[in-house]
Amino acid sequence: MARELTAVGLCNDLGRALRMHGRLAGLAGVRVRVLVAGRPGRVLLRQAWCLKRHWPRLLLLVARGRLRCTGHRLHDARTLEWLRRLESDVGLHDAGLIYRRRLIDCFRLGILNPHIGILPAYRGRSVMEWSILHGDPTGITTFFVDEGIDTGPNIVLRETVPVDDHPTVDAAKAHLFSLDLEMFARALGRLVRQATPAFVQRPEEGRRFYVMSELFRGVVQDILAASKRNKGSDMPLG
Amino acid sequence: MTHDDTILRALESRRLAVAALVSSTEIADVPETADDGEETLRAVMVRLWPRVRKGPRTPELLATYLDALFSLASRAGGDDWRYLDAWNNAYETLTTAADESQTLGSATERFLPAYLGLLTRQCERMRPMVRASEEQSWPGS
Numbered sequence: 001m002a003r004e005l006t007a008v009g010l011c012n013d014l015g016r017a018l019r020m021h022g023r024l025a026g027l028a029g030v031r032v033r034v035l036v037a038g039r040p041g042r043v044l045l046r047q048a049w050c051l052k053r054h055w056p057r058l059l060l061l062v063a064r065g066r067l068r069c070t071g072h073r074l075h076d077a078r079t080l081e082w083l084r085r086l087e088s089d090v091g092l093h094d095a096g097l098i099y100r101r102r103l104i105d106c107f108r109l110g111i112l113n114p115h116i117g118i119l120p121a122y123r124g125r126s127v128m129e130w131s132i133l134h135g136d137p138t139g140i141t142t143f144f145v146d147e148g149i150d151t152g153p154n155i156v157l158r159e160t161v162p163v164d165d166h167p168t169v170d171a172a173k174a175h176l177f178s179l180d181l182e183m184f185a186r187a188l189g190r191l192v193r194q195a196t197p198a199f200v201q202r203p204e205e206g207r208r209f210y211v212m213s214e215l216f217r218g219v220v221q222d223i224l225a226a227s228k229r230n231k232g233s234d235m236p237l238g
Numbered sequence: 239m240t241h242d243d244t245i246l247r248a249l250e251s252r253r254l255a256v257a258a259l260v261s262s263t264e265i266a267d268v269p270e271t272a273d274d275g276e277e278t279l280r281a282v283m284v285r286l287w288p289r290v291r292k293g294p295r296t297p298e299l300l301a302t303y304l305d306a307l308f309s310l311a312s313r314a315g316g317d318d319w320r321y322l323d324a325w326n327n328a329y330e331t332l333t334t335a336a337d338e339s340q341t342l343g344s345a346t347e348r349f350l351p352a353y354l355g356l357l358t359r360q361c362e363r364m365r366p367m368v369r370a371s372e373e374q375s376w377p378g379s
Contacts, residue, residue: 133319135241208276210283213326216319219248223241 005192007090008083009034010074010111014047016094018054021066023181024092029192033086034067037074037095075103083107090191092184099145109191110144110152114183116176118158119143120206123150128163128173129220130209138163138172140179142187143201149208154197156187164227169220242371245319246364253357256329260350275313275321282306282324291331300345303328308352315359322360325353 007030011017017034024032051058061067072079074095083091083106091111093099104111117127119141131138139160146152161179163172190198212220286303307328314321332346 130319133241133245207320208280209320210279210324211327213323214330215248215252215326216245216323219241219244222244222248226244 004029004031005090005188006031006086006088007033007092007188008086008088008107009092009094011036011094012038012074012096013094014050014054014058014069017067018050018057018061020092020094020181020184021061024185024188025066027185027188027192030188033065033088034061035074035079035083036067036069037072037076037079039071039073075100080106090188093145094180099147101147104145104147109195110146110154112142112156112184112187113145113150113152114140114142114180114187115150116140116173117150118160119150119155120201122209123206124209126212126217127209128176129169129212129217132163132172132220132223133212133216138176140176140183142183144197148203151201151203153200153202155199155201156190156197157183158199159183163224167225167228169217169224172224242364243368246361246368249357249361249364252326252329253354253361256350256354256357259333260354275310278306278310279313279320279324282310283327287324287327287331290328293335295335295342295345300342304345304348307349311352311356314356315363317363322356325356329353 007024009017009020009024009032011020011034014036017036021032021034024030058067062069068082070076070079070082074097080102083103086106087108088106089108091104091107093111093113099111115127116138117123117131118137118139121136122131128138137160139158141155141159142157143150143155144152161176163175166172166175282303286299286306289299290303307324310321310324314325328349332342332349335342
């Protein structure tokens with residue numbers, strides 16, 4: 001029987017937190033909270049526009065216990081204590097940092113990360129670019145993180161996402177990043193139906209990639225441009 | 239056009255750019271010394287290269303960086319592009335660095351002939367592959 005899952009979005013940006021809550025709050029069988037953590041000065045300065053524009057919704061979410069903003073960092077003992085007390089099932093990665101074990105352990109199942117590469121083959125940095133350079137499919141793998149670089153064993157979803165329609169590396173990458181909330185929604189939906197991972201990766205599988213040079217990035221750019229041109233020339237005439 | 243062809247064109251173009259900077263016509267051959275290539279590559283890309291990029295570039299840092307990079311030379315001449323790309327990144331960092339100190343100058347002098355050797359080796363390795371792939375695409379020709 002399907003059970004209700006509780007998830008906490010781990011954000012460092014109010015706007016992102018609102019978007020995440022907006023996309024995931026209606027999911028059947030999932031109760032979503034969002035946490036915005038960071039140095040108060042920095043968070044407030046960066047997000048003044050969001051406060052000004054969305055304050056009624058923000059107040060409502062805070063009043064309902066769906067949004068919490070803290071001036072402490074994510075790994076701060078006070079933040080961890082609050083997360084532990086929630087006894088949530090899943091954390092949702094949106095804070096742009098490397099997670100330590102003490103934070104991962106605050107969640108029954110762990111912290112989900114939509115990684116813009118196919119695991120276990122493509123771990124690390126610039127993985128979309130490396131996939132294209134090798135002629136491999138691009139895509140997104142949603143998995144539970146561990147302390148390593150994309151080595152968390154439990155993979156919930158692995159989907160190929162073609163980027164041929166995007167003429168530049170930046171546009172292709174932005175497209176993949178833009179799918180993160182969709183991937184969270186699909187992964188949570190799957191976890192509601194089935195608790196076991198779809199795939200299990202082992203540390204010895206796959207390779208770790210690093211920031212790609214300008215030279216190879218230029219090659220990837222040419223490959224993308226050529227693939228868009230070829231696609232255009234495949235269109236029927238008349 | 240295959241990806242190999244696009245890669246070869248980029249490598250040829252970089253090889254010409256590097257050759258223009260190297261005064262000697264002798265192409266340096268560097269022996270491989272790293273036992274654990276994967277770990278050395280990680281050290282180069284995660285620990286050393288970001289420090290070289292950011293500066294300050296002390297002689298010790300540059301020497302450690304280049305020693306580690308040189309120990310990956312034969313892997314960088316093979317088909318795992320990550321190793322050559324560590325050299326590509328080094329070239330882009332060393333030749334565009336704002337400071338033109340003597341330290342950086344001598345590191346670049348040590349680096350460039352070896353990089354040129356690697357690019358030449360890679361281009362020679364790739365040309366037959368690109369030719370074969372073109373022949374497969376045009377079986378009648």
